[in-house]
Amino acid sequence: xxxKTIDYLASLARLEIDDSEKESVxxxxxxxxxxxxxxQAVAKNLGNIEPEYxxxxxxxxxxxxxxxxxxxxxxxxxxxxxxGDYVVVKKVL
Amino acid sequence: xxxxxxxxxxxEALINKQISVFDLVSEYLNVAKTKNAEIFxxxxxxxxxxxxxxxxxxxxxxxxxxxxxLTGIPISIKDNMLFVGHKATACSAILExxxxxxxxxxxxxxxxxxxxxxxxxNMDEFAMGSSxxxxxxxxxxxxxxxxxxxxxxxxxxxxxxxMGAVMVALGSDTGGSIRQPAGYCGLVGFKPTYxxxxxxxxxxxxxxxxxxxxxxxxxxxxxxxxxxxxTYDKLDATCVPIESRSLVKNNSTKTIKKIxxxxxxxxxxxIEEGIKINFDESLKKLEAMGYELVDVDLPMxxxxxxxxxxxxxxxxxxxxxxxxxIRYGAHVDSQxxxxxxxxxxxxxxxxxxxxxxxxxxxxxxxGYYDAYYRTALKVKSTITLELKxxxxxxxxxxxxxxxxxxxxxxxxxxxxxxxxxxxLFTTPxxxxxxxxxxxxxxxxGNGLKHSIQFMGPNFSDYKLFELAESFEKFDNK
Numbered sequence: 161x162x163x164k165t166i167d168y169l170a171s172l173a174r175l176e177i178d179d180s181e182k183e184s185v186x187x188x189x190x191x192x193x194x195x196x197x198x199x200q201a202v203a204k205n206l207g208n209i210e211p212e213y214x215x216x217x218x219x220x221x222x223x224x225x226x227x228x229x230x231x232x233x234x235x236x237x238x239x240x241x242x243x244g245d246y247v248v249v250k251k252v253l
Numbered sequence: 254x255x256x257x258x259x260x261x262x263x264x265e266a267l268i269n270k271q272i273s274v275f276d277l278v279s280e281y282l283n284v285a286k287t288k289n290a291e292i293f294x295x296x297x298x299x300x301x302x303x304x305x306x307x308x309x310x311x312x313x314x315x316x317x318x319x320x321x322x323l324t325g326i327p328i329s330i331k332d333n334m335l336f337v338g339h340k341a342t343a344c345s346a347i348l349e350x351x352x353x354x355x356x357x358x359x360x361x362x363x364x365x366x367x368x369x370x371x372x373x374x375n376m377d378e379f380a381m382g383s384s385x386x387x388x389x390x391x392x393x394x395x396x397x398x399x400x401x402x403x404x405x406x407x408x409x410x411x412x413x414x415x416m417g418a419v420m421v422a423l424g425s426d427t428g429g430s431i432r433q434p435a436g437y438c439g440l441v442g443f444k445p446t447y448x449x450x451x452x453x454x455x456x457x458x459x460x461x462x463x464x465x466x467x468x469x470x471x472x473x474x475x476x477x478x479x480x481x482x483x484t485y486d487k488l489d490a491t492c493v494p495i496e497s498r499s500l501v502k503n504n505s506t507k508t509i510k511k512i513x514x515x516x517x518x519x520x521x522x523x524i525e526e527g528i529k530i531n532f533d534e535s536l537k538k539l540e541a542m543g544y545e546l547v548d549v550d551l552p553m554x555x556x557x558x559x560x561x562x563x564x565x566x567x568x569x570x571x572x573x574x575x576x577x578x579i580r581y582g583a584h585v586d587s588q589x590x591x592x593x594x595x596x597x598x599x600x601x602x603x604x605x606x607x608x609x610x611x612x613x614x615x616x617x618x619x620g621y622y623d624a625y626y627r628t629a630l631k632v633k634s635t636i637t638l639e640l641k642x643x644x645x646x647x648x649x650x651x652x653x654x655x656x657x658x659x660x661x662x663x664x665x666x667x668x669x670x671x672x673x674x675x676x677l678f679t680t681p682x683x684x685x686x687x688x689x690x691x692x693x694x695x696x697x698g699n700g701l702k703h704s705i706q707f708m709g710p711n712f713s714d715y716k717l718f719e720l721a722e723s724f725e726k727f728d729n730k
Binding site: 165166169170172173174175176177178181185187188189191192193195196197198199200202203206209218219220225231234235237238239240241247249250251252 | 578607615670
């Protein structure tokens, strides 16, 4: 895995990676990928298996569990920046 | 200090007023405060007023005849469970200063039962690790041998029990994070069937594997804790309603007889000689107890660790997207919004977490999704099926808990795979969603204990307790 790929992944993951760390990150990722690649051989003769997650679904009834605003203040208190009932972020445009 | 064998004995003593809740909790709290400086099991021991309120509530339950088995019992919680009004950080700098705004389902159940929560325990950052070395607060030492790691990610939880600072602990198990530290610290660790525990209020690592799990000195205590908190919760869509947990507790219509032994796998490379010897001794004990041992082959399940290291980082990279410097915890200021995201995440996530997020991002990216993620899901389904078919022939499967014993600090941090191999035998249960229990199986020297693991089919949780309890009894004879 090259540094360019690390840069690309870091931008996708919204994660700043220090230049000094990139080489060791690339090496570690390549190491893990080399290990997990054993599943290719295992999967080779499996044919078409329906992934388990497609089989079941759970839905919950559509009813209100708590009062409006019940948690607003508690949640706002945990944000690094807020004003009134709003979370403050940097200008997007 | 009072010497009680287990929670049942303490409960009797509390009912008969031989001791008060205050006496009991004070004893454990003193140990916690004295030993924590060296062991560092706790990242926070709650303040005396807080604990006193819990003690008074518990005592009142006894006085009014409303006490449960867990009433007044001192317990610790891993730092990834929400306890309203208390800090919860998953031992990550990115959740610095965060205070829980609600109770996790399991915490609400503990409160109802009157358990006394004395502190939150150290863990690998976001439960990513097998040694508790990646915590942003520093390492926890193994109370059995302080030169060695306690295991992880629930290393603080295991240490809190092993150093005698609580009777039981709550941790979480995603790939072995309860069973492996239980093994390293000479304890019992139980990973329930996926869906038996509500994950509501548990800070997520990989949602399709995470299960909150008990750690205890003995099987009986682990079972009492499991019984108390494994109630149905509609707020977790993967929590299974009680009536659907097909095998009911203590269902003993059939005499348990057969235990599957994956001999080929266990005799393979990378497994310490002492562990193989102890495993053979354990098999002899099981035979002496009247079980029939059956050789089983698990070619698919042997790939569990590889499947795990694809699906877990994929889910983690998505779960950890919520830590953006906007909603909670740490915030690193920058010239624009993108800078806030990238710098907060880049500076506040630790090295191991950054690696797993990048790995998960790679696995889920266009071009690699099919080769890794989709393929891993296919193999996962095959592993689940393989184990299901084996459980038509045998009642349980036995393996060592880990391929190697507790190791020295830093000794497995350079090679990205070395540490992860600790989960070799524990990941199949997470991949297939089945329950598994690890229990001590003899002395290993250096103060350490050996440990074996039993796995059973879905919702055989209580049968696993039964088997483990009889093994424990036989072993202590």
